């Protein structure tokens with residue numbers, strides 16, 4: 350339809366569902382195909398942990414300290430237009446925060462296409478198999494509702510972390526996805542190990558477009574939008590902590606194990622004094638892992654914690670003790 354428009358793909362999925370893992374695959378694949386990708390990353394915290402590790406050659410824009418879909422929605426359009434005009438990429442990938450409302454991001458992208466030759470080609474939602482299974486068994490709550498909305502908005506659903514559930518649970522999950530979004534292409538994955546061609550060849554017509562996109566009534570839209578979000582995001586909080594000192598690895602692992610249940614997600618870059626090297630750490634839905642890194646540029650030693658209703662003070666106090 351729009352031959353020389355830059356295709357835009359949106360990656361959504363709840364906190365820690367595997368978006369960055371998949372994005373890294375997609376970027377490698379784009380490189381192998383000789384394509385020039387650009388990326389737009391959005392983080393709830395004030396720093397972009399993984400963004401610091403992305404290859405220098407890949408043009409990247411960041412929206413930090415909020416969620417694309419609410420506080421910085423205007424920024425999304427601006428950043429996209431700028432990214433497209435300055436870098437002339439072959440494809441743009443947007444990774445949204447895990448708490449983003451997909452329909453609002455879709456609105457943002459389609460709005461940006463009014464000002465630059467961009468075309469939304471795909472909304473790919475990552476689903477954490479084990480997390481969704483647990484939420485299904487509880488059967489209510491804001492997180493569950495948001496997960497469903499993210500699932501409904503997709504034209505490709507990647508049921509990820511299948512290594513963490515039994516085959517019978519997998520069947521139950523597949524049935525639920527079929528029920529909530531019958532039109533989307535469905536892929537099963539562990540660590541995002543899909544054939545990336547499946548992302549590009551899915552029919553974008555199935556993307557669920559905005560429910561209330563009326564340019565002639567901006568005030569009305571705005572208030573509706575703000576109202577939606579005060580309900581959705583009030584409960585989410587994020588703590589960003591910059592370490593001043595190298596820290597003890599054993600004490601840090603213990604600290605992660607003892608994180609309260611209402612911290613859903615943590616990640617960061619830490620310098621362990623006992624190994625004298627830098628590590629990228631990840632914590633998502635009670636699982637943690639560590640990857641030794643040697644960044645190409647200087648990076649901050651920092652940790653971000655995202656969850657609902659946990660005590661900031663207690664967390665910071667524990668971090669101060671680790672950092673002493």
Ligand SMILES: Nc1nc2c(ncn2[C@@H]2O[C@H](COP(=O)(O)OP(=O)(O)OP(=O)(O)O)[C@@H](O)[C@H]2O)c(=O)[nH]1
Nearest residue numbers: 364365366367368369370447509510539540631633
């Ligand atoms: N067991 C298992 N772990 C996975 C899988 N995919 C990703 N992970 C791990 O889950 C953690 C979170 O993965 P990310 O790719 O960073 O998740 P994300 O959706 O980008 O996280 P946010 O940006 O914070 O929302 C990391 O430790 C990954 O290594 C999977 O299929 N199975």
